[in-house]
Amino acid sequence: MRISRIGLKLAAAFMILFIILLMTLGMAIDQLFSHFYYAQMKEDSQELASHFVSMAKNKEATSTTMIQNFAEFSSVKIVWVTENGQVISRSDKSKGQHPFINQKDLNHMFSGQSIDFIYKDTSGHRYYVLGKPVVKNQKSQSALYIVSSMNKIDDSIRTVRKLLLLSALGAFLVALGMTFIMSKVLSHPLLKMQKVTDRMAKGDWNARLNIRQKDEMGMLGQSINNLAQSLQRYRDTRQEFFANISHELRTPITYLEGYSQVLTDNLVENESEKKKYLTIIHQEAIRLQKLVDDLFELSKMEEGKTELTIERLDMKDIILNTLSKVKLKAEQKKINLKTEIHQDIPFILGDSYRMEQILLNLLENAIKYTDQGEIIVQLVSENSSLVLSVSDTGQGIPEEELPYIFDRFYRIEKSRSRDYGGTGLGLSIVKKLVDLQGGSIHVESKLDVGTTFTLTFPQHEELESLESSS
Amino acid sequence: MKIRHFLVASLLIGMGLTCMTYSANSFERETIMTFGKTFFQIGMMVICPVVLLICLYLMFYYKNK
Numbered sequence: 001m002r003i004s005r006i007g008l009k010l011a012a013a014f015m016i017l018f019i020i021l022l023m024t025l026g027m028a029i030d031q032l033f034s035h036f037y038y039a040q041m042k043e044d045s046q047e048l049a050s051h052f053v054s055m056a057k058n059k060e061a062t063s064t065t066m067i068q069n070f071a072e073f074s075s076v077k078i079v080w081v082t083e084n085g086q087v088i089s090r091s092d093k094s095k096g097q098h099p100f101i102n103q104k105d106l107n108h109m110f111s112g113q114s115i116d117f118i119y120k121d122t123s124g125h126r127y128y129v130l131g132k133p134v135v136k137n138q139k140s141q142s143a144l145y146i147v148s149s150m151n152k153i154d155d156s157i158r159t160v161r162k163l164l165l166l167s168a169l170g171a172f173l174v175a176l177g178m179t180f181i182m183s184k185v186l187s188h189p190l191l192k193m194q195k196v197t198d199r200m201a202k203g204d205w206n207a208r209l210n211i212r213q214k215d216e217m218g219m220l221g222q223s224i225n226n227l228a229q230s231l232q233r234y235r236d237t238r239q240e241f242f243a244n245i246s247h248e249l250r251t252p253i254t255y256l257e258g259y260s261q262v263l264t265d266n267l268v269e270n271e272s273e274k275k276k277y278l279t280i281i282h283q284e285a286i287r288l289q290k291l292v293d294d295l296f297e298l299s300k301m302e303e304g305k306t307e308l309t310i311e312r313l314d315m316k317d318i319i320l321n322t323l324s325k326v327k328l329k330a331e332q333k334k335i336n337l338k339t340e341i342h343q344d345i346p347f348i349l350g351d352s353y354r355m356e357q358i359l360l361n362l363l364e365n366a367i368k369y370t371d372q373g374e375i376i377v378q379l380v381s382e383n384s385s386l387v388l389s390v391s392d393t394g395q396g397i398p399e400e401e402l403p404y405i406f407d408r409f410y411r412i413e414k415s416r417s418r419d420y421g422g423t424g425l426g427l428s429i430v431k432k433l434v435d436l437q438g439g440s441i442h443v444e445s446k447l448d449v450g451t452t453f454t455l456t457f458p459q460h461e462e463l464e465s466l467e468s469s470s
Numbered sequence: 471m472k473i474r475h476f477l478v479a480s481l482l483i484g485m486g487l488t489c490m491t492y493s494a495n496s497f498e499r500e501t502i503m504t505f506g507k508t509f510f511q512i513g514m515m516v517i518c519p520v521v522l523l524i525c526l527y528l529m530f531y532y533k534n535k
Binding site: 159163164166167169170171172173174175176177178180181184214 | 475476478479480481482483485486487488489490491492493494496516520534
């Protein structure tokens with residue numbers, strides 16, 4: 001049988017606690033029984049002593065015989081002594097000495113006080129000795145020692161102790177059995193987690209925990225499942241990333257290799273064909289350069305190495321500046337560029353260069369995928385936030401593809417990259433840059449109707465107070 | 471938790487209850503009837519709280535579900 005270590009620790013902790021409780025309780029019960037028996041015996045002896053003292057007060061010849069008979073009947077020994085310790089009468093027939101009689105006790109008794117103590121003889125037997133003065137005319141005439149054997153009580157206490165030990169052993173075994181079940185039940189989810197995490201460590205990311213508890217154990221199990229899911233997703237995206245990057249690099253390199261080979265082998269027929277091939281080589285080289293630049297930028301952002309120059313931004317200026325850069329491209333495609341900017345737009349905190357990069361990316365995409373119609377850039381202030389939206393009347397994105405458009409190298413249709421170019425990293429960079437500046441991005445789209453990207457940036461509290469004071 | 475684990479635990483609990491019954495019956499006349507009666511009483515004292523706890527657990531479990 002395999003004993004799990006955590007189960008063993010739990011069981012050991014419970015059992016140690018139980019043994020401590022059992023020992024304390026046993027000790028208390030033992031003391032309770034001993035004190036009860038002694039108290040009972042003391043009370044009985046006191047009662048007997050009162051009777052003997054009454055009989056002794058008569059000082060008649062019959063009193064001595066009566067005391068002796070009564071003592072024999074009550075299973076006690078009586079020693080009747082004078083002030084100097086001389087024995088007047090005794091119930092036992094032996095002529096032996098009574099070592100428990102001493103002058104100090106006699107003085108006590110003849111001063112009118114009672115005494116009691118436990119005496120142990122040479123053979124180890126214990127006796128309860130009670131001394132009482134016989135008072136007549138307010139003067140102690142003699143004294144009586146009542147000696148009760150404690151053998152019966154000691155035997156009873158010994159028997160009770162043995163039974164208590166047996167009961168304690170029984171309770172210990174019951175507790176051990178229950179603790180065994182309890183430790184197994186409590187440690188079971190932990191052992192399950194250990195097995196599943198072991199499988200995960202060996203690369204089986206599909207392994208999941210099935211813990212239905214709603215306590216901390218259940219929460220831990222859920223966290224492990226979430227972690228596994230994240231790591232699985234990370235592994236999948238990493239593999240996808242490498243597959244994508246090699247594919248994206250291979251395409252322009254193939255163009256470069258092919259056309260440069262044609263030129264090297266002088267297989268061109270005329271100068272215009274040569275120029276055409278050189279243009280393709282140049283365009284592919286630019287595309288390759290852009291791809292490498294984007295990848296470098298994205299990896300810097302993911303590693304948290306992108307440094308932002310945070311300052312007060314007037315988004316109106318940034319929008320107008322960016323629009324002027326894309327105006328020519330839009331005019332070439334006969335697309336109408338519109339702006340809807342509210343009057344009281346507050347300043348926000350951000351990096352002006354990166355903000356312009358975000359807007360430029362979104363506008364270039366909008367122009368790229370819009371064949372006719374218009375592009376509207378809207379800027380409004382809502383609930384302490386600045387909302388910037390870029391809407392187009394382009395091809396739109398299918399609804400099922402929307403959750404993935406910010407993924408690296410994700411393209412709605414593979415053919416689009418050939419038709420429109422691009423690296424498939426633009427929106428991924430946009431999302432990272434928005435996140436880095438504390439904003440959020442949201443997209444809504446309908447096929448053949450258009451797409452709207454909505455960016456929300458919080459208005460900083462300090463800026464709000466500055467503006468209100470000015 | 472496997473059946474053998476339950477068997478081991480039951481054996482331990484049974485042994486414990488027997489020890490306690492023997493101890494409780496030591497001042498009584500030793501007959502199988504009196505032993506069985508005391509064993510049943512002690513067993514009930516152990517089982518009742520366990521059953522009560524299980525009922526409470528199930529009650530809370532289904533209530534939260």
